[in-house]
Amino acid sequence: MNIHFDARLDGDLPDIDKAEVLADLQRSLPELTLLHREEDLHPFECDGLSAYRVLPMLVALPETLEQVETLMQRCRALGVPVVTRGAGTGLSGGALPLEKGVLLVMSRFNRILEVDPDARLARLQPGVRNLAISEAAAPYGLYYAPDPSSQIACSIGGNVAENAGGVHCLKYGLTVHNVIQVEVITIEGERMTLGSEAPDAPGFDLLALFTGSEGMLGVVTEITVKLLPKPExxxxxxxxxxxxxxxxxxxxxxxxxxxxxxxxxxxxxxxxxxxxxxxxxxxxxxxxxxxxxxxxxxxxxxxxxxxxxxxxxxxxxxxxxxxxxxxxxxxxxxxxxxxxxxxxGRMSPDYYCMDGTIPRRELPRVLKGIADFSEEYGLRVANVFHAGDGNMHPLILFDANREGELEQAEELGGKILELCVEAGGSITGEHGVGREKINQMCAQFNPGELTTFHAVKAAFDPGRLLNPGKNIPTLARCAEFGAMHVHDNQLPHPELPRF
Amino acid sequence: MNIHFDARLDGDLPDIDKAEVLADLQRSLPELTLLHREEDLHPFECDGLSAYRVLPMLVALPETLEQVETLMQRCRALGVPVVTRGAGTGLSGGALPLEKGVLLVMSRFNRILEVDPDARLARLQPGVRNLAISEAAAPYGLYYAPDPSSQIACSIGGNVAENAGGVHCLKYGLTVHNVIQVEVITIEGERMTLGSEAPDAPGFDLLALFTGSEGMLGVVTEITVKLLPKPExxxxxxxxxxxxxxxxxxxxxxxxxxxxxxxxxxxxxxxxxxxxxxxxxxxxxxxxxxxxxxxxxxxxxxxxxxxxxxxxxxxxxxxxxxxxxxxxxxxxxxxxxxxxxxxxGRMSPDYYCMDGTIPRRELPRVLKGIADFSEEYGLRVANVFHAGDGNMHPLILFDANREGELEQAEELGGKILELCVEAGGSITGEHGVGREKINQMCAQFNPGELTTFHAVKAAFDPGRLLNPGKNIPTLARCAEFGAMHVHDNQLPHPELPRF
Missing domain, CATH: 3.30.70.2190 (Alpha-Beta Plaits)
Structure with missing residues (x-):
C-alpha cells in the first residue's frame, strides 16, 4: 500500500512562508546544511512506514551542536515546527515530515566519541548505527544489547527516540535500560545533560522521560550507553x-x-x-x-x-x-x-504489521482471538513475534487493489490492538506510536492521562513545535476519531482525513 | 545532632487556618482517619533524618482509595499542602511534615494484593514492607531484589518515592528497574495507571518519572513489582x-x-x-x-x-x-x-552520613580527596559504601556540643558532594534529595535544568501543593543559598534559616 498522505497538524500553526523561513535560516546557517529544492527533498518524504509520505518544506543537515542550537532558536522564533529524523528506519511514521516544517536530519553526527572498556560505556553521537556500537566494542569482548531488526541501519539517536527493542530485550532490556546519559538541545536552543554516569541522578528522571518521547521534548545530541560482556x-x-x-x-x-x-x-x-x-x-x-x-x-x-x-x-x-x-x-x-x-511479504501483495504487547500469561487467549478475527474478516494473519516479552507482531495479509481490503485490514488491525489493550497490554511495544497509531492512543489512555501527557509536553515545548501531530493525540482528535474508530467499530466519517 | 527546624516553604502559600481545615476534612472523611491533637502528631514530626523535626498541622491515615481521592480534592480546594509519608525511614527528610500542611500517612495500605509466580510479579499496596514482599514470594523460590538497609521496616511506597537502592542494586538495579506499574492519585483526586505489565507502555515514560519523584507529582496507591528467582x-x-x-x-x-x-x-x-x-x-x-x-x-x-x-x-x-x-x-x-x-555511631557523639555517587573509575581519586578534606578539617571520616556502583557513604564524625563542629562537618560534607559532582557524579545515590540536600541541587543542576524540573512539576501539580520545599529548589533559593554554600564555601547569612 502506498497512500500519499497529507499531514494534518493537531494544533493551529501560524501561516508559514517557505521563502521567508529559508532566507532566515540561510542567514544563520552554512549553505550546505540546508536542502530546499524539491528534488533534494524527495529522499526524506517517508521513514520505514512508507505508506505515509509528506514532502518536507526544508531539510537541515547540521554538522555541529552550535548549528543545532541556532536552528532550534530560529525555528522557535519563526514558529516553524521541527521534526527530527535519525536513519529513517522507524516503522510508525515518527519521522514523517511536515509540509510546513523543517526536517532536522542528524546523520552527520555519526562519530563514536569514546569506548571505555573499564567503565563498560560508549559515548556516541546520535547518528551512529546501532550495530556499529557493538562492532566498536567487540575488540574488548563487549557489545551493546538492544538489537532491533534494523540494527545494521538504524541509529542510536532513533533508538532513543523510539525506545527501541529487539530479540534480546527479554533478558537485557529495552533502550531505556541500556542508556545512562543523554545530552539534549531544547526548543529554546539550550543544552541539557540528563542522567549520569553514576548509578542514579537526583531530581526527576528526565532521561527515562526523553527515551521513547519520539522527538517531542528536544533533540538528542549525545548518548552514553552501557556495554555488556559478550556471553561465552x-x-x-x-x-x-x-x-x-x-x-x-x-x-x-x-x-x-x-x-x-x-x-x-x-x-x-x-x-x-x-x-x-x-x-x-x-x-x-x-x-x-x-x-x-x-x-x-x-x-x-x-x-x-x-x-x-x-x-x-x-x-x-x-x-x-x-x-x-x-x-x-x-x-x-x-x-x-x-x-x-x-x-x-512475498506471499501477499500487501501486509500490515502490528506491534501490540500483552502480559505473557494472556498469550494463548490473544492468539486464539487473533485467529477468530482472521476468520471473521477472511484475511490471513501471520504471527511472528517476541513471545518472551509478550510483544506481538501480527502481520495482516491483504491486497490493496481489491476494493475494501485495505479498510478491512485496518479494521482487523484495530480489533487486534483493542484486544491487546483489553488484555492489559498496549498498542505498541517497540515500534512507537508516531503518526500511525495516534488514534489508538485514544483507546489506550483516558482523557486525564492524555491531558497529563500534554502538560508534560508543554513543560519542554509549550509552543508545540517539536514533532507535532505524533505520539500524543489531542483530546479533540480522540473525540473525532478515537471514539468512532475504537469504541464503536465504525469507519471514520468519509470527509475527514483518514489519519 | 538534633536541630529543631522550622520548615520554610519555597512558595507563597495562602494563610491556612488549622481549625477550618480540620472542620472541612472532618465533614468529608471518617473520624478515625484524622489526627489533630498535638500528642497524636508528635510521632510523625520527623522521618529517618531525625535532625529535622516539624510538627504537622494534621495527620491523615486513610484506609481506602476513595478517602485518598477525597483528601486530595479537599486539600486542593483549600490550598493546603500535602506531604506523603511511607514508613518514615527515609534519610533525607523527604517526609518531613509542614506545620501548615497535612501529612498523608499510607501505613494502612498494607496488603499484598497478589503474588503471581508464573508472571513473576507481585501487586502491592504502598504500605507493604520491602522485606515482606520477598517473604511472600519465598514459597515460589522468588524474591524482590532492591534491598535498602532499612528493608525490615521501609515500605515499597517509600521505595518508589525515593527510588531506593541497596547492596544488590549493582547487579539487579534500583527500584525504577524493578517496578513495572503504579497506580497513582493526582492532586486533582484522579486515578492514573502508569506503566504496564507488558514490556513497554506508549506515550511518555511517566512511571520512571514518578519513581524517585519524592511525592511531588502524586500519591502512589498501588505498585506492581518484578520478582526474581532466588540465586542457587x-x-x-x-x-x-x-x-x-x-x-x-x-x-x-x-x-x-x-x-x-x-x-x-x-x-x-x-x-x-x-x-x-x-x-x-x-x-x-x-x-x-x-x-x-x-x-x-x-x-x-x-x-x-x-x-x-x-x-x-x-x-x-x-x-x-x-x-x-x-x-x-x-x-x-x-x-x-x-x-x-x-x-x-558508637565512636562519636554525632555523625553526618553523605550519599554521593561517582563514576566507578573516579573512586581512587575521590577517596584521596575525602582523606585530604578530613585532614584539612580535622574531622574523622569513615567510608562504608556500595563501591560497585560508585555510591559512597562517607560518615563524618563530629561532636555537636563542641562549638563550630557541626558547621565544620556540614562544610566538609558540602566539599565532598561538590567533589562528587565535579567527578561526574551526583549529590545523592539512594537516599534522595528531600529537605536535606535541596541546596546541593543548586550545584548539581544549572538554572535551565531546574526550570525544566519546575515545569514538569507544574504539569502534575501547578499549585505546588505536593511536598513543597523538597527535592527541587527554586531559583531564588539557589541564588540565596546555593551560590554561597557551594561555590564560595561561606556559611549562610546568619539571619536566614539554615536549611
Whole structure:
C-alpha cells in the first residue's frame, strides 16, 4: 500500500512562508546544511512506514551542536515546527515530515566519541548505527544489547527516540535500560545533560522521560550507553507444536521455570512456511507453531538451561525439539526469524504489521482471538513475534487493489490492538506510536492521562513545535476519531482525513 | 545532632487556618482517619533524618482509595499542602511534615494484593514492607531484589518515592528497574495507571518519572513489582588492602574482568574497626580497607567467578583474601557491613552520613580527596559504601556540643558532594534529595535544568501543593543559598534559616 498522505497538524500553526523561513535560516546557517529544492527533498518524504509520505518544506543537515542550537532558536522564533529524523528506519511514521516544517536530519553526527572498556560505556553521537556500537566494542569482548531488526541501519539517536527493542530485550532490556546519559538541545536552543554516569541522578528522571518521547521534548545530541560482556556461548532450541495456544502456554512455562532466555521467539504456520520457502532454515512446515529459544551465558549454565527448557517444552506438548548443532545452524535458525517479515511479504501483495504487547500469561487467549478475527474478516494473519516479552507482531495479509481490503485490514488491525489493550497490554511495544497509531492512543489512555501527557509536553515545548501531530493525540482528535474508530467499530466519517 | 527546624516553604502559600481545615476534612472523611491533637502528631514530626523535626498541622491515615481521592480534592480546594509519608525511614527528610500542611500517612495500605509466580510479579499496596514482599514470594523460590538497609521496616511506597537502592542494586538495579506499574492519585483526586505489565507502555515514560519523584507529582496507591528467582548459591570474598586507593582501583578491575557481583562493598580502616568492635565479624582491623564481594548464581558459575575475582584482587595488591566457609560466616561478614552505621555511631557523639555517587573509575581519586578534606578539617571520616556502583557513604564524625563542629562537618560534607559532582557524579545515590540536600541541587543542576524540573512539576501539580520545599529548589533559593554554600564555601547569612 502506498497512500500519499497529507499531514494534518493537531494544533493551529501560524501561516508559514517557505521563502521567508529559508532566507532566515540561510542567514544563520552554512549553505550546505540546508536542502530546499524539491528534488533534494524527495529522499526524506517517508521513514520505514512508507505508506505515509509528506514532502518536507526544508531539510537541515547540521554538522555541529552550535548549528543545532541556532536552528532550534530560529525555528522557535519563526514558529516553524521541527521534526527530527535519525536513519529513517522507524516503522510508525515518527519521522514523517511536515509540509510546513523543517526536517532536522542528524546523520552527520555519526562519530563514536569514546569506548571505555573499564567503565563498560560508549559515548556516541546520535547518528551512529546501532550495530556499529557493538562492532566498536567487540575488540574488548563487549557489545551493546538492544538489537532491533534494523540494527545494521538504524541509529542510536532513533533508538532513543523510539525506545527501541529487539530479540534480546527479554533478558537485557529495552533502550531505556541500556542508556545512562543523554545530552539534549531544547526548543529554546539550550543544552541539557540528563542522567549520569553514576548509578542514579537526583531530581526527576528526565532521561527515562526523553527515551521513547519520539522527538517531542528536544533533540538528542549525545548518548552514553552501557556495554555488556559478550556471553561465552549461545545455543538455540527449536520446538514444534501442533497447536498455537500450546506454544503460547509453553512461553510462560519457560519463564516460570526460572529461566530468562536470551531470546524467545514464536512463529505460526503461515510465518513458518513463508520463512522456510524464502530462507530454507530447516523449519518444520507442518507445525502449527515453533518456538525459538536462545540460551546464553557460561557453557555449563547454558547446558543446564537447555536441559531444563527441553523438559518444559516436552511437558508443554512440543511434538519435536531440535538444538542447533553449531554456529552455522544457529545462525540459520535465526535467519528464518529475522527474514520473516520480507518472507511474508512475498506471499501477499500487501501486509500490515502490528506491534501490540500483552502480559505473557494472556498469550494463548490473544492468539486464539487473533485467529477468530482472521476468520471473521477472511484475511490471513501471520504471527511472528517476541513471545518472551509478550510483544506481538501480527502481520495482516491483504491486497490493496481489491476494493475494501485495505479498510478491512485496518479494521482487523484495530480489533487486534483493542484486544491487546483489553488484555492489559498496549498498542505498541517497540515500534512507537508516531503518526500511525495516534488514534489508538485514544483507546489506550483516558482523557486525564492524555491531558497529563500534554502538560508534560508543554513543560519542554509549550509552543508545540517539536514533532507535532505524533505520539500524543489531542483530546479533540480522540473525540473525532478515537471514539468512532475504537469504541464503536465504525469507519471514520468519509470527509475527514483518514489519519 | 538534633536541630529543631522550622520548615520554610519555597512558595507563597495562602494563610491556612488549622481549625477550618480540620472542620472541612472532618465533614468529608471518617473520624478515625484524622489526627489533630498535638500528642497524636508528635510521632510523625520527623522521618529517618531525625535532625529535622516539624510538627504537622494534621495527620491523615486513610484506609481506602476513595478517602485518598477525597483528601486530595479537599486539600486542593483549600490550598493546603500535602506531604506523603511511607514508613518514615527515609534519610533525607523527604517526609518531613509542614506545620501548615497535612501529612498523608499510607501505613494502612498494607496488603499484598497478589503474588503471581508464573508472571513473576507481585501487586502491592504502598504500605507493604520491602522485606515482606520477598517473604511472600519465598514459597515460589522468588524474591524482590532492591534491598535498602532499612528493608525490615521501609515500605515499597517509600521505595518508589525515593527510588531506593541497596547492596544488590549493582547487579539487579534500583527500584525504577524493578517496578513495572503504579497506580497513582493526582492532586486533582484522579486515578492514573502508569506503566504496564507488558514490556513497554506508549506515550511518555511517566512511571520512571514518578519513581524517585519524592511525592511531588502524586500519591502512589498501588505498585506492581518484578520478582526474581532466588540465586542457587551465594559466596562472599573478603579482601584486605594496605591502601584505600588500591581497594578503589580493584573495584573497577573486578567489573572490567566481566563480572557483575551481587554485591561489592568497601569499608575503610575507621569503619572496619568500628564494625569489628561492635559485631566481631572477623574483620582485619589492621587493614586500610576491605572489599566484600558477593557472587551469586548457579554453583559452577559462582565457583568460576570466585576464582576470577581472587586473581583480580591479587593483581590489584590485596594483602589477604578470605572466603566465607559457610552460610553462617557469610551472614557474619555481611552483618559487619550492615551494622557499620550504628557501629560508627558508637565512636562519636554525632555523625553526618553523605550519599554521593561517582563514576566507578573516579573512586581512587575521590577517596584521596575525602582523606585530604578530613585532614584539612580535622574531622574523622569513615567510608562504608556500595563501591560497585560508585555510591559512597562517607560518615563524618563530629561532636555537636563542641562549638563550630557541626558547621565544620556540614562544610566538609558540602566539599565532598561538590567533589562528587565535579567527578561526574551526583549529590545523592539512594537516599534522595528531600529537605536535606535541596541546596546541593543548586550545584548539581544549572538554572535551565531546574526550570525544566519546575515545569514538569507544574504539569502534575501547578499549585505546588505536593511536598513543597523538597527535592527541587527554586531559583531564588539557589541564588540565596546555593551560590554561597557551594561555590564560595561561606556559611549562610546568619539571619536566614539554615536549611
Amino acid at each position: 556461548t549461545a545455543k538455540v532450541l527449536m520446538a514444534s507444536f501442533d497447536d498455537v495456544e500450546k506454544a503460547g502456554r509453553a512461553v510462560g512455562d519457560i519463564i516460570a521455570a526460572g529461566i530468562i532466555p536470551g531470546g524467545l521467539e514464536m512463529m505460526d504456520n503461515l510465518a513458518i512456511r513463508a520463512a522456510e520457502d524464502f530462507i530454507h532454515a530447516g523449519y518444520p512446515v507442518e507445525a502449527e507453531a515453533i518456538l525459538l529459544c536462545e540460551l546464553d551465558g557460561v557453557e555449563a549454565d547454558v547446558d543446564d538451561d537447555c536441559a531444563t527448557v527441553r523438559r518444559v517444552l516436552e511437558v508443554a506438548g512440543a511434538t519435536d525439539i531440535k538444538q542447533a548443532h553449531d554456529e552455522a545452524e544457529r545462525a540459520l535458525f535465526w535467519a528464518g526469524r529475522k527474514n520473516a517479515f520480507p518472507a511474508v | 548459591t551465594a559466596k562472599v570474598l573478603m579482601a584486605s588492602f594496605d591502601d584505600v586507593e588500591k581497594a578503589g582501583r580493584a573495584v573497577g578491575d573486578i567489573i572490567a574482568a566481566g563480572i557483575i557481583p551481587g554485591g561489592l562493598e568497601m569499608m575503610d580502616n575507621l569503619a572496619i574497626r568500628a564494625a569489628e568492635d561492635f559485631i566481631h565479624a572477623g574483620y582485619p582491623v589492621e587493614a586500610e580497607a576491605i572489599l566484600l564481594c558477593e557472587l551469586d548464581g548457579v554453583e559452577a558459575d559462582v565457583d568460576d567467578d570466585c576464582a576470577t575475582v581472587r586473581r583480580v584482587l591479587e593483581v590489584a595488591g590485596a594483602t589477604d583474601i578470605k572466603q566465607a566457609h559457610d552460610e553462617a560466616e557469610r551472614a557474619l561478614f555481611w552483618a559487619g557491613r550492615k551494622n557499620a552505621f550504628p557501629a560508627v
